[in-house]
Amino acid sequence: MELAFDVQGRRQAQLLVAGANSDGTWRVGRAFTADIIIRDPAVDAVQLEFWHDEDDQLWVRDCASTNGSTLNGKPLGADARAVKSGATLAIGTTTLQVYRRDHPIATTLPTQTAPGWSTALGRVPVILAATTVGAATQLFFHYLGFGGEYELQPAVRELFGYGMQVLGWTLFWGIAARLLRGEFVFGPQWTIGALLIGLTPLLDEFVALIGFNLQSLTAYRTLDAVMTAGVLVLGLYLTYSLTTHFSRARRWAFAIAPAALLMVSVYLIPLLGSREPVGSPQTLGLSRPPSLQLRSGVPAADLVGRQARLFDAVTTLAEEDRDDASTAVALDG
Amino acid sequence: MKCFLSPAAASVRLATSNPAARRHAVLGLWLLTLVLASVPARALEGTERFSEQYDLIYQIRDIASAASSKSAIGSGFAISADGLVITNYHVVSNYVRSPRGRNLEYLDQNGNTGPLTLIDFDVINDLALLRRSPPDHGKFFDIAADEPTTGEIIYAVGNPHDLGITLVFGASNGMVEHSYDPQILFSGSLNPGMSGGPGLNEDGQVVGVNVATAGSQLSFLVPAAAVRSLVNGRRTLDPEEFDLEIAAQLKTWQRNRIDNLLNQSWATKALGDRSVPGEIRNDIQCWGSSNDGDDDARMRRLRMSCDSGNRIFIGSRLNTGQIHFSFDETTSLKLPAYRFHHMIGGQRLRADNAATDNDVTPYRCEADFLEQNDRATNSFRRVTYCVRAYKRLAGLFDILFLGEHNGSDTSFSAHYTLAGIEQDLAAAFHERFLATLGWN
Numbered sequence: 034m035e036l037a038f039d040v041q042g043r044r045q046a047q048l049l050v051a052g053a054n055s056d057g058t059w060r061v062g063r064a065f066t067a068d069i070i071i072r073d074p075a076v077d078a079v080q081l082e083f084w085h086d087e088d089d090q091l092w093v094r095d096c097a098s099t100n101g102s103t104l105n106g107k108p109l110g111a112d113a114r115a116v117k118s119g120a121t122l123a124i125g126t127t128t129l130q131v132y133r134r135d136h137p138i139a140t141t142l143p144t145q146t147a148p149g150w151s152t153a154l155g156r157v158p159v160i161l162a163a164t165t166v167g168a169a170t171q172l173f174f175h176y177l178g179f180g181g182e183y184e185l186q187p188a189v190r191e192l193f194g195y196g197m198q199v200l201g202w203t204l205f206w207g208i209a210a211r212l213l214r215g216e217f218v219f220g221p222q223w224t225i226g227a228l229l230i231g232l233t234p235l236l237d238e239f240v241a242l243i244g245f246n247l248q249s250l251t252a253y254r255t256l257d258a259v260m261t262a263g264v265l266v267l268g269l270y271l272t273y274s275l276t277t278h279f280s281r282a283r284r285w286a287f288a289i290a291p292a293a294l295l296m297v298s299v300y301l302i303p304l305l306g307s308r309e310p311v312g313s314p315q316t317l318g319l320s321r322p323p324s325l326q327l328r329s330g331v332p333a334a335d336l337v338g339r340q341a342r343l344f345d346a347v348t349t350l351a352e353e354d355r356d357d358a359s360t361a362v363a364l365d366g
Numbered sequence: 367m368k369c370f371l372s373p374a375a376a377s378v379r380l381a382t383s384n385p386a387a388r389r390h391a392v393l394g395l396w397l398l399t400l401v402l403a404s405v406p407a408r409a410l411e412g413t414e415r416f417s418e419q420y421d422l423i424y425q426i427r428d429i430a431s432a433a434s435s436k437s438a439i440g441s442g443f444a445i446s447a448d449g450l451v452i453t454n455y456h457v458v459s460n461y462v463r464s465p466r467g468r469n470l471e472y473l474d475q476n477g478n479t480g481p482l483t484l485i486d487f488d489v490i491n492d493l494a495l496l497r498r499s500p501p502d503h504g505k506f507f508d509i510a511a512d513e514p515t516t517g518e519i520i521y522a523v524g525n526p527h528d529l530g531i532t533l534v535f536g537a538s539n540g541m542v543e544h545s546y547d548p549q550i551l552f553s554g555s556l557n558p559g560m561s562g563g564p565g566l567n568e569d570g571q572v573v574g575v576n577v578a579t580a581g582s583q584l585s586f587l588v589p590a591a592a593v594r595s596l597v598n599g600r601r602t603l604d605p606e607e608f609d610l611e612i613a614a615q616l617k618t619w620q621r622n623r624i625d626n627l628l629n630q631s632w633a634t635k636a637l638g639d640r641s642v643p644g645e646i647r648n649d650i651q652c653w654g655s656s657n658d659g660d661d662d663a664r665m666r667r668l669r670m671s672c673d674s675g676n677r678i679f680i681g682s683r684l685n686t687g688q689i690h691f692s693f694d695e696t697t698s699l700k701l702p703a704y705r706f707h708h709m710i711g712g713q714r715l716r717a718d719n720a721a722t723d724n725d726v727t728p729y730r731c732e733a734d735f736l737e738q739n740d741r742a743t744n745s746f747r748r749v750t751y752c753v754r755a756y757k758r759l760a761g762l763f764d765i766l767f768l769g770e771h772n773g774s775d776t777s778f779s780a781h782y783t784l785a786g787i788e789q790d791l792a793a794a795f796h797e798r799f800l801a802t803l804g805w806n
Contacts, residue, residue, distance in 0.1 A: 336749065340732065341793075343730045343731070344763065355757060
């Protein structure tokens, strides 16, 4: 059974068609995992639930929403109310008219194709499963696939990495699901976003190359800073403009979060110290100028002093370890 | 590649190998028997000659007290009337590295066992001196006064594969040519478990101690002189002092070795248009490679790698003492600068010695660009210097160095590893290395 929803809101004027989920329901709300997505901050993540019974009767109830809903002007509660084709519902600042597929208005719509699995793609368990598989694959290839040559890095770094992955996959599947359901409106921000994602590695390379050819570390550093700032600003704009269905405060929060995460990953986590694999290959990002710990060239004679500091640092580490070991022995004895 | 005759490793290999490999091992043993049987004159002569001395050869066992099961087996032999026994350091290394909860035991030809006490050791020559209690019946092996002459027959005796006393004979090929520490090259097949057993001359005197094999009838003996100096210079070590003693021995050895290296002029080799340090001493060997024959190559690669070959065994997962350096020169042939840089990017730097985080701290690295003297060349030099400290061997460090000189269509990188070295020696070596490259 398919339903058509005529959605009229401040930010949305759409006719959406959706087939029932496997449990015979349609969920309407702001969440991208909803079957009918309403771009209205006054609407709950899932505000309405429609379902049909064996007699093909259509029912609706309000899922304990914050701002409440009405059906044909009467308040709608948690109790099931029968819905006729053409009924009007009001949620938040949006009105919604529901039609069965055989209603004259709905028959003019194109036939919806394969709503089932595109809907499923946006479901949280599916996202979690996909993320788990992705993370497990990475874990396998990174740590186990090479005969245990690599040692595990600190838990904080690991957790952060997987957290970022979950976020990434969630966004990916969410966007894919909306795309497949034909609910996606391509605006300029998507073009910018796609270009940004596609071109970032290339731009990165070019910065390195330009910095290299300029033969000026200052120029390279400036270029790198401009690039980083540009990426952050674009990312901010992108996220802000894509979350129109959120309240203003949440839009800002969502826009700033990735930028903040990026800064944390680049600047703060290295400060916590990383446990490099011992006696195994060390990727030091050689050959290309490093973007963060860049300094002007030093005279060869100055290297000795810099290297002496390394000796002091590792000696302290080793001494701490010896102290720990002797304490353990003392306790043992 | 030299392999220690580690019985633990061998037994693991046998236990976990597939049936085919086990069949091969059995076949190998059978062939060994056949070979020994096919040379009856010498073998029998040897057996007759040394049979009474077999009582002076022990199996050395490292017993984990808690499990009271043997965890490592090697051979050892009586060297004095009052119960001194010689074996390899690596046979007792588990005990030296963690004496708590471990005991050393001997097993003689008559099946008697008894405790052994570790008196002293020499990690550089891989020797350990033990005392057997109660003392032996007064008989012991004499140490030969002279080094074996080339071609002299040596009988290596030991306990391979825990099968009982076995005698292997072969010729002495004199001292190993490219080695800093003297070792006798022996053309016999030493087997796991024979470690620490004596190498005897025709008169039944000890000329060396079985230590390692490189396979195919190439084995190594520690010369008797090292045994003599360990016995004569012995002092009784307390288990608390083991780590200090290992560190002290490594420091003395490394200081002499590096001082000697710094006091001579360094032979250079040509790598492309450059002159780089080459076989700077007899014990350092270099190998080169290039892709010159490949007409389709987009980059020309030249590589030279030099190694001291010394690996001082400290524990099952820790070896040290290496001097290793290598140079790579890559020239773009058909690649635009951008692609070229992409391809040579992300080089890996790796340590050439084995160590785990129980023994060493993580590497701490510092990457610096060297001051540009000549901007016109459109190139830069970058040096990455990494240090890690030994946790239990205070004052010793491992050093990794990578220097790069990259231009728009050429890339040159120089790498060295110094394992188990003190700070001042590392700094002196570094300065000399950069000077030889002309980077100072």
